[in-house]
Amino acid sequence: METETGQETTVQKTGTTTVGLVTADGVVLAADRRTSLGGQFVSNKQSIKIEQVHPTAAVTLSGSVGAGQAFIRQLRSTANLYEARRGEPMDMDALAQTAGRLLRGTRSMPVLGGVDGDGPRAFQIDPAGGVLEDTYTASGSGMQLATGALERLYEEDLTLSEGVSVAAEAVESAMERDTASGNGITVARITPEDVMIDSYTDSTEVA
Amino acid sequence: MRGQDDRQAYDRGTSLFSPDGRLYQVEYAREAVKRGGASVGVRASDGVVLAAERRVRSPLLEARSIEKLHKIDEHNGVASAGHVADARQLVEEARQTAQVEQLSYDQPITPEQLTTEVSEHVQEFTQAGHTRPFGAALLVGGYVEGTPQLFETDPSGTSYEWQATAIGGNSDEIENTLESEYDPEISIADASGLAASVLTDEEENDPETVAVAVIDEAGYRTLEREEIDDLL
Numbered sequence: 001m002e003t004e005t006g007q008e009t010t011v012q013k014t015g016t017t018t019v020g021l022v023t024a025d026g027v028v029l030a031a032d033r034r035t036s037l038g039g040q041f042v043s044n045k046q047s048i049k050i051e052q053v054h055p056t057a058a059v060t061l062s063g064s065v066g067a068g069q070a071f072i073r074q075l076r077s078t079a080n081l082y083e084a085r086r087g088e089p090m091d092m093d094a095l096a097q098t099a100g101r102l103l104r105g106t107r108s109m110p111v112l113g114g115v116d117g118d119g120p121r122a123f124q125i126d127p128a129g130g131v132l133e134d135t136y137t138a139s140g141s142g143m144q145l146a147t148g149a150l151e152r153l154y155e156e157d158l159t160l161s162e163g164v165s166v167a168a169e170a171v172e173s174a175m176e177r178d179t180a181s182g183n184g185i186t187v188a189r190i191t192p193e194d195v196m197i198d199s200y201t202d203s204t205e206v207a
Numbered sequence: 208m209r210g211q212d213d214r215q216a217y218d219r220g221t222s223l224f225s226p227d228g229r230l231y232q233v234e235y236a237r238e239a240v241k242r243g244g245a246s247v248g249v250r251a252s253d254g255v256v257l258a259a260e261r262r263v264r265s266p267l268l269e270a271r272s273i274e275k276l277h278k279i280d281e282h283n284g285v286a287s288a289g290h291v292a293d294a295r296q297l298v299e300e301a302r303q304t305a306q307v308e309q310l311s312y313d314q315p316i317t318p319e320q321l322t323t324e325v326s327e328h329v330q331e332f333t334q335a336g337h338t339r340p341f342g343a344a345l346l347v348g349g350y351v352e353g354t355p356q357l358f359e360t361d362p363s364g365t366s367y368e369w370q371a372t373a374i375g376g377n378s379d380e381i382e383n384t385l386e387s388e389y390d391p392e393i394s395i396a397d398a399s400g401l402a403a404s405v406l407t408d409e410e411e412n413d414p415e416t417v418a419v420a421v422i423d424e425a426g427y428r429t430l431e432r433e434e435i436d437d438l439l
Contacts, residue, residue: 082312086320094312101311 015039015180017142018049018060019170020111020122021154022135023163026191027113027120030167031060032142032174032181033199039141045183052195054079055089057114058188059099062140063127064107071110074102091116096123096131104129109139115192142174142181149173160189164206172203222334232340233333236362239342240289245375246275247406248286248346249389250357251398254423255318255348257286258402260375261416276420278427280305282315282351284420288375289343289362297345301325318349322358322366330364344374350422371398373405381405395423399430403438412439 018031035044049061053076061068078098083089090098092114099112103125112123124130124137136154138146149170158166168185175182186199187206200206217223218231225231244260259275277285277298285301287294304324308316325345332338340362346369347358359374360366371389373381384405393401399419406417414435421428430438 085323090312091314094314097313098311 015142015178016049016060016062016140017138017146017171017174017178017181018062018111018140019138019146019150019167020060020113020124020136021150021158021163021167022113022120022122023158023160025120025160026115026163026189027122028160028163028167029058029060029111029113029188029190030164030171031062031140031186032171033184033186034180034182035065036180039180042183046199047183048186048197048199050186050188050197051076052188052197054095054114055083056116056190056192056195057092057095057112058190058195058197059110059112059125060139061108061110063109067106068108068110071099071102071106071108075099078102089116092118092121092123096121096125096133099123099125100129100131103127111137111139113188113190115190120190138170138174140174140181142171142178145174145177146170160191161207164189168200168203168206222336230333230363233363236289236340236342237344240344240362240374241376241378243288243290243375244275245373245377245381245406246286246288246346247371247373247381247385247402248348248357248359248369249371249385249393249398249402250348250355250369251393251395252391253355254350254395254398254421255284255355255357256395256398256402256419256421257284257346257348258399258406258417258419259286259288260406261418263415270415273418276418276429277301278420279321279347279349280309280315281426282422283318283321283347283349284422284427286346286348286374286420287343288345288378290341291343293341294343294345297325297329297341297343300328301345301347315351317351317354318347318356318358319368321349322347322360326360326364326366328364329360329362333363346372346374348422350424353424355423371401395421400438403435407439414439 020029031049035047052058124132136150153166184201188197217225244262246259249256261273279301305316344361371385419430
């Protein structure tokens with residue numbers, strides 16, 4: 001993440017690298033742990049940029065930290081209300097549509113990953129409300145570096161643990177050269193049963 | 208209020224309970240539903256049929272202008288009974304609710320959720336001041352993601368799910384017929400025949416006196432006069 005300085009207000013921004021990819025058994029999201037001020041100063045070295053928003057879905061945070069956190073709270077409460085009222089969780093199309101609607105006009109660019117009746121799904125959501133489904137995707141200042149790694153490493157029908165290695169390596173590649181990304185990796189493993197989010201100091205620790 | 212008949216004292220407003228716990232205005236609204244023609248819903252294995260009785264009071268009246276079957280969206284329809292104008296307000300509410308669902312969640316609304324939301328709207332009019340309850344009941348039928356469903360909502364704002372049912376005048380007798388004739392495995396074609404036949408006079412079998420809509424895989428569609436003639 002990154003904070004913009006030299007303006008009237010100082011906004012923490014995710015200069016971040018986050019990735020999401022679909023495997024045969026579930027979805028993997030991964031992100032680095034650095035938050036910075038304008039890409040100049042590392043303001044936090046232990047940020048967790050992936051949050052669960054639904055029984056079987058999570059999003060990554062990138063862009064403005066405040067906008068991202070507000071977005072996550074709203075998306076989570078919408079998903080909770082939907083399930084309480086209807087007795088079944090939202091499917092990923094409904095969750096992605098809601099995410100796109102909530103994100104319009106903000107400065108956040110998350111990756112949404114989750115599992116529903118149609119299997120594992122991943123979406124790139126943009127600040128204008130665009131919703132694009134993909135099998136692998138990245139966002140943040142390190143997205144070109146991470147996408148390059150994903151192009152080389154991603155294959156269809158990876159197992160979940162293979163997917164975790166690919167995602168961690170993609171984030172690691174970006175952390176090597178993007179000054180706004182670094183300080184370790186957070187990985188979310190999303191299966192039809194649940195969401196598990198773990199953090200590591202570097203990619204070699206990621207099992 | 209002392210010395211007056213209980214009914215006269217407690218049927219003035221909808222927000223006033225009688226001492227024995229009744230809301231007379233809501234009960235009167237249910238009676239209003241019974242005064243009109245009947246509407247019928249039958250859930251088949253592959254869709255839902257809605258049918259409505261048309262009471263053509265003059266040979267000069269164009270029968271097709273008696274509108275009791277309403278398309279809500281591609282996947283849902285409503286058959287109404289009772290005050291037509293009240294029913295139209297609820298139909299408008301249902302149509303907007305269906306579009307909001309599509310806009311919010313990018314998915315078609317289920318008949319169950321549609322009925323829940325319309326019922327919440329109906330209930331508000333039994334509790335708020337300066338309002339009267341809706342003098343109409345609705346049958347909500349739909350076919351969403353391979354599942355046919357049929358629901359009813361009444362003037363109290365209570366909803367029920369049915370395999371087959373009737374609302375409006377003579378509905379008790381029609382329900383009896385449906386109970387003996389209904390089969391859960393019924394096809395959409397047989398369900399259309401059943402719905403049309405319980406609403407028409409056996410001797411006359413006039414297709415002008417009944418309207419039929421089917422909702423299935425292909426969406427909502429009303430039957431032409433010739434098709435109803437074939438059913439009878």
